[in-house]
Amino acid sequence: MAGYDLPTTATIDGVEYGVRSDFRAALDAIAVMGDPDLDEGTRAALVLRIMFVDVMDLPRDALREAMQWVLWFIAGGEERKEGAAPKPRLMDWEQDFPLIVGPVNRVLGYECRSCEYLHWWTFLSAYSEIGDCTFAQVVGIRKKRATGKKLDKADQQFYKEHREMVDLRRRVTAEEAEILRDWT
Numbered sequence: 001m002a003g004y005d006l007p008t009t010a011t012i013d014g015v016e017y018g019v020r021s022d023f024r025a026a027l028d029a030i031a032v033m034g035d036p037d038l039d040e041g042t043r044a045a046l047v048l049r050i051m052f053v054d055v056m057d058l059p060r061d062a063l064r065e066a067m068q069w070v071l072w073f074i075a076g077g078e079e080r081k082e083g084a085a086p087k088p089r090l091m092d093w094e095q096d097f098p099l100i101v102g103p104v105n106r107v108l109g110y111e112c113r114s115c116e117y118l119h120w121w122t123f124l125s126a127y128s129e130i131g132d133c134t135f136a137q138v139v140g141i142r143k144k145r146a147t148g149k150k151l152d153k154a155d156q157q158f159y160k161e162h163r164e165m166v167d168l169r170r171r172v173t174a175e176e177a178e179i180l181r182d183w184t
Contacts, residue, residue: 006119007077010052010069013062018053019073023112023123025050026074030093036171076124088146090139092168099138099165103130141166 008021029047032038038046044067049055051070058066071080093100105111107126112118130136141155145166151159159166 006121007073008119010066010073012066012069013059017058017066019051020053021073021119021121023118023120026120026123027093027097029070030074034092034094034171073120076121088143089168090142090146095169096135096138099133099135100127100130103133103135106130138162138166142168 006021008019009016010019011017029050032043032046032050035043044063047070048058048063048066051073052058052066072078101113104123104126107129108118108122112123112126137155137158141151141159143149144151144155
């Protein structure tokens with residue numbers, strides 16, 4: 001039956017390769033994918049280096065397949081839906097991690113940051129069960145704002161007091177950040 005196995009290897013071009021399946025590796029790869037200072041090729045190379053134990057053993061003509069495997073893995077084994085309408089961005093793993101980790105720990109029953117290993121899919125499963133918490137409130141406000149819905153008084157007050165937590169930071173390149181510093 002599907003769903004029982006937690007992948008710790010990837011079969012690329014018919015050959016099995018070891019992968020780093022710990023949640024920290026997946027979060028590092030996500031951070032690299034979102035780094036505006038890196039070009040697409042550099043991002044892909046770094047992501048593969050993070051995720052594959054012996055990245056140098058991957059055949060050059062199979063790197064695209066390896067990257068597709070990484071995207072599948074990070075998505076929790078879900079296939080990407082082609083042609084689906086884009087949804088508004090409601091969370092950012094880096095920015096929101098401090099809000100996510102507490103509820104994930106509550107679901108898991110232990111401090112995930114201090115454990116030696118936690119499979120990414122197990123982390124995702126805990127994440128999907130975090131329920132009512134500050135992070136859920138933040139995402140709810142982001143969703144209302146992104147879809148043009150009016151905030152109730154409690155949400156308005158929360159937003160006013162925690163705007164820096166609710167507003168997703170725009171990622172800027174180092175060059176853009178320097179320009180912005182010069183303007184202020």
